[in-house]
Structure formats: structure tokens, C-alpha cells
Amino acid sequence: MKKNQVKLIVVLGPTSSGKSSLAVELAKKFNGEIISVDSRQVYKGMDIGTGKITPDTKNYSNFSTGQAKKKYIFTHKGIPHYCIDVASPKRQFTVAQYKKKALKAINKIYKKGKIPILCGGTGFYIQTVVEGLIIPRVKPDWKLRGELEKKDTEELFKELKRFDPRRAKNIDAKNRRRLIRALEIVIKTGQPVPPLKFSAPGGPACLAGRRASGWDVLYVGVKKSDRELKSLIKERLMRRLSQGMIQEVKKLRKSGISWKRLDDFGLEYRYIARHLQGQLSRDEMVERLQKEIEHYAKRQMTWFKRDKRIHWIRNYKKSEQLAKRFLRR
Numbered sequence: 542m543k544k545n546q547v548k549l550i551v552v553l554g555p556t557s558s559g560k561s562s563l564a565v566e567l568a569k570k571f572n573g574e575i576i577s578v579d580s581r582q583v584y585k586g587m588d589i590g591t592g593k594i595t596p597d598t599k600n601y602s603n604f605s606t607g608q609a610k611k612k613y614i615f616t617h618k619g620i621p622h623y624c625i626d627v628a629s630p631k632r633q634f635t636v637a638q639y640k641k642k643a644l645k646a647i648n649k650i651y652k653k654g655k656i657p658i659l660c661g662g663t664g665f666y667i668q669t670v671v672e673g674l675i676i677p678r679v680k681p682d683w684k685l686r687g688e689l690e691k692k693d694t695e696e697l698f699k700e701l702k703r704f705d706p707r708r709a710k711n712i713d714a715k716n717r718r719r720l721i722r723a724l725e726i727v728i729k730t731g732q733p734v735p736p737l738k739f740s741a742p743g744g745p746a747c748l749a750g751r752r753a754s755g756w757d758v759l760y761v762g763v764k765k766s767d768r769e770l771k772s773l774i775k776e777r778l779m780r781r782l783s784q785g786m787i788q789e790v791k792k793l794r795k796s797g798i799s800w801k802r803l804d805d806f807g808l809e810y811r812y813i814a815r816h817l818q819g820q821l822s823r824d825e826m827v828e829r830l831q832k833e834i835e836h837y838a839k840r841q842m843t844w845f846k847r848d849k850r851i852h853w854i855r856n857y858k859k860s861e862q863l864a865k866r867f868l869r870r
Contacts, residue, residue, distance in 0.1 A: 546755065546756060546757040547647075547651055547657075547756045547757065548656060548756070548757050548758075548759075548867070548868060549647070549656075549657050549658075549659065549671065549756045549757070549758045549759070550567065550571075550573065550656060550657070550658045550659070550758075550759045550761065550864060550867070551578075551658075551659045551660075551667060551671060551758060551759065551760045551761065552564040552567065552658060552659070552660040552661075552761050552763070552860075553578075553659075553660075553661065553662060553664070553667060553760065553761070553762050553763070553845060553851070554662060554762050554763035554764070554765075554841075554845070555662060555763075555765070555770060555837075555838035555839075555841045555842050555845075556592075556662055556774070556834060556837060556838050556841065557770060557773040557774045557777050557834070557838070558662075558763040558764075558765050558770065558773070559763055559773075560660050560661065560662065560763050561592070561594055561660060563660075563761075563763060563857060563860060564658050564660035565594075565617065565618055565620050566857055566860075566861075567658060567761075567860060567861070567864055568620045568656075568658055569618070569619075569620065570861060570864070571656055571864055571868060572654075572655050572656060573620070573650075573655055573656035573657070573658040574620060574621045574622075574623070574650045574653075574655050574656075574657065574658065575620055575621070575622045575623070575658045575659075575660050576622070576623045576624050576643055576646045576647065576650075576657060576658065576659045576660070577622055577623065577624045577625045577660060577661055578624070578643070578659050578660060578661025578662075578663050578666045578667050578670070579591060579624075579661045579662065579663055579666075580636075580639070580663045580666060581806060582624070582625050582626075582661075583624060583625070583626070583627050583628045583634050583639060584626075584628050584629070584630040584634065585626045585628070585629060585630065586630060586789070586792065586793055586796065587630055587789070587793070587806070587810070588789065589781050589784050589785060589786040589789045590781065590786050590789060590790070590806075590808075590809035590810055590813075591809075592777070592781075593625060593626075594617040594622060594625075595617060596615055596616060596617060597616045597617060597618070597619065623642070623643070623646035623649075623650075624639065624642050624643055624646060627642055630793060630798055630802070630806075631796075631797060631798060631802070633681070633718070635676075635681075635722075636665065636666060636669050636676060637676040639666055639669070639670075640666075640669050640670055640674075640676070643659070643666075643670045644670065647670075656868070659671070662841050664841065664844040664845060665719075665844075671756065671758055679725065679726045679729050679730060681725070682725060682729060685725055685728060685729070686721055686725060689721045689724055689725070690721070690801060694714075694715060694717050694720065697717065697720040697721065697724065698712075698714045698720055700724060701720055701723055701724055701727070704724065704727045704728075704733070705723065705727050705733040705734055707733060707734075708723050708727075708733060708734040713840060715807070716807070717804075717805050717807075718805060757867075758850075759852070759863060759864065759867040760848065760850045760851040760852060761851070761852055761854060761860050761863060761864075762845060762851040762852065762853045762854065763853075763854065763855075764853040764854065764855055765855075770835075770838055771835060774831065774834050774835060774838065775831055778827070778830060778831060778834065779827075781809070782827070786809060786813065787813055787816075787817070790803065790809075790810060790813040790814060790817065791817065793810075794814070794817070800814055800818060808830065808833055808834060808837060809830065812826045812829050812830045812833070813826065
């Protein structure tokens with residue numbers, strides 16, 4: 542490993558696996574700070590449904606004051622967290638916008654002499670930041686998006702298969718936001734979505750005045766058996782419901798978020814919104830949510846299993862051993 546390479550730890554895994562707790566323990570042990578890699582935790586007001594960590598009480602009161610807002614650091618158990626509550630749920634927040642904020646956070650952590658720890662289950666976001674994925678420069682066409690929004694998810698996927706079969710093979714067929722973005726690129730350019738391209742990371746190495754030769758990255762994956770994961774998903778779902786997840790969705794709706802927008806956020810927000818509209822009973826909502834979250838976890842693992850660099854662990858002790866060796870080399 543070259544001395545000028547910046548060390549970065551990535552903690553990943555399926556939903557409900559315990560990534561956040563593990564990342565906090567590693568941050569405490571190895572002088573790290575955490576960057577959330579979650580496509581929904583970026584939105585303000587979406588707390589319970591996204592599993593957002595609870596801010597430290599002493600700092601949380603400052604977050605609501607306009608004067609302290611710009612200086613506020615979202616901390617949990619004394620560990621700063623970045624890329625949380627950085628966008629309004631009323632507006633689309635793109636992966637390109639996320640990448641910019643994440644790189645800025647990595648630079649900030651690096652300058653403080655600490656270890657950046659990316660933590661989350663959104664594989665595409667991790668890839669975009671760590672591997673320098675280049676996002677196609679196609680500006681949003683709000684009129685076109687409005688027309689595409691009127692179509693159901695299955696119809697959007699069929700259209701993408703027709704226009705761009707290659708992209709349709711590796712996209713999440715249930716992710717409306719990505720389907721709409723892919724169709725937008727195809728329709729606006731008249732060409733298929735370009736294959737993924739990568740650049741050397743433009744993060745800390747550039748900031749320090751050195752050639753961006755890539756980062757030295759440790760990938761730690763939290764592994765659970767199917768049985769364990771199903772049990773954890775159910776336990777967490779019931780806990781979130783008791784914590785007021787339905788009330789959270791009601792509050793978002795009251796703030797002006799449309800039913801359509803809530804549906805686009807998927808999983809908890811989609812099925813609770815359908816329950817509130819009378820389309821599903823409470824029991825039906827819980828049953829559908831359990832199954833959909835399980836399917837989502839499987840899709841996450843399908844994505845992660847392609848990456849042979851990931852060290853899969855079942856306990857904190859193993860992750861600590863990996864991190865020690867990684868940081869010493």
C-alpha cells in the first residue's frame with residue numbers, strides 16, 4: 542500500500558443487519574467519523590421509517606435553531622455522522638448531489654486526522670463515491686418526469702426494457718426513481734444509458750495536493766442467515782410501528798408531501814401511505830411490508846455478493862481484527 546493513499550472503511554450489508562451499531566463501535570475504537578450511505582436518510586423528517594440514528598440530546602436541540610443550523614454536526618454516541626438531513630423530501634435528491642456531499646465529508650474527516658467510515662446499504666451510492674462513478678450529465682426535465690410519474694412501476698420497467706435492454710438487466714425493477722432517471726437519460730439523449738465509467742477518487746488525495754491514485758479501502762459486510770434476518774426485520778418493523786412510524790407518515794403528508802411522492806420513497810412510506818388511503822388494512826400493511834423488506838434485503842445481498850473485496854463478518858470482534866490489520870499496513 543502506498544503511503545499517500547487515504548484509508549477508508551466501508552460498513553455495508555442488508556437492511557436490519559446492524560450496520561449502524563457496528564460502524565459506531567469501529568468509529569469509537571479507531572478514531573473515526575461516519576458518513577451515512579442511505580438514499581432516504583438524506584431527507585429531513587424521514588426518521589423512523591429510514592432507521593435514522595438518534596442524535597445526541599445535547600446537540601439535537603441546537604439543530605432546530607436557525608442560528609446554529611450551519612454549524613450543527615449530527616452526532617450519535619459522540620460520533621459525528623454526515624449526509625443525514627441534508628435535503629427536503631419535497632425535492633428530488635440525486636446520487637450526483639449525494640456524491641458531492643459525501644466527498645466533502647470525507648475531505649473534512651481526513652483533514653481532522655480521522656478515519657472516514659461509510660455506512661449503509663445503498664450499494665449504488667457506495668460505488669459512486671468510493672469508485673468515482675461518473676454520473677451522466679443530463680439535466681432534469683421536470684415536464685418529462687411528470688409524464689413518467691403517471692405510469693406505474695411495471696410500465697416504466699417495460700419501457701426501459703424496450704428502449705435500453707442492457708440497462709434494464711442491471712437496474713432495480715421496483716425502484717421508480719432510478720427507472721424514471723434511466724428513461725429520462727434515454728429519451729433526452731436518444732441513446733442507451735452509457736455503461737458505467739469511473740475516475741480516480743477526487744477526494745482527500747486531491748485535497749492534500751497529491752495525485753489521486755485511489756483510496757485504500759476496507760469493505761466490511763455484516764452477514765446474517767436468512768432466518769436471523771427475517772426475525773430482525775420483523776422485530777425492527779414492529780418496533781418502528783410502536784415508535785410512531787404511521788404518525789411520521791401522517792406528518793409528512795400534512796407538510797405537503799403528495800401520496801405519489803410517499804409511494805416513490807418505497808417500503809415503509811409506500812405501504813403506510815396505502816394504508817392511510819384505505820387501500821390496505823393495518824394487518825395487510827404489516828404483512829406486505831414484512832415481505833417487501835425481505836425481498837429488498839435479498840436484492841441488496843445480490844448486489845453486494847458480486848464484490849469479492851467484501852470481508853463478511855458475524856460479530857464485532859472479527860471486524861475489529863480486520864480494521865486493526867488494515868490500519869497498520
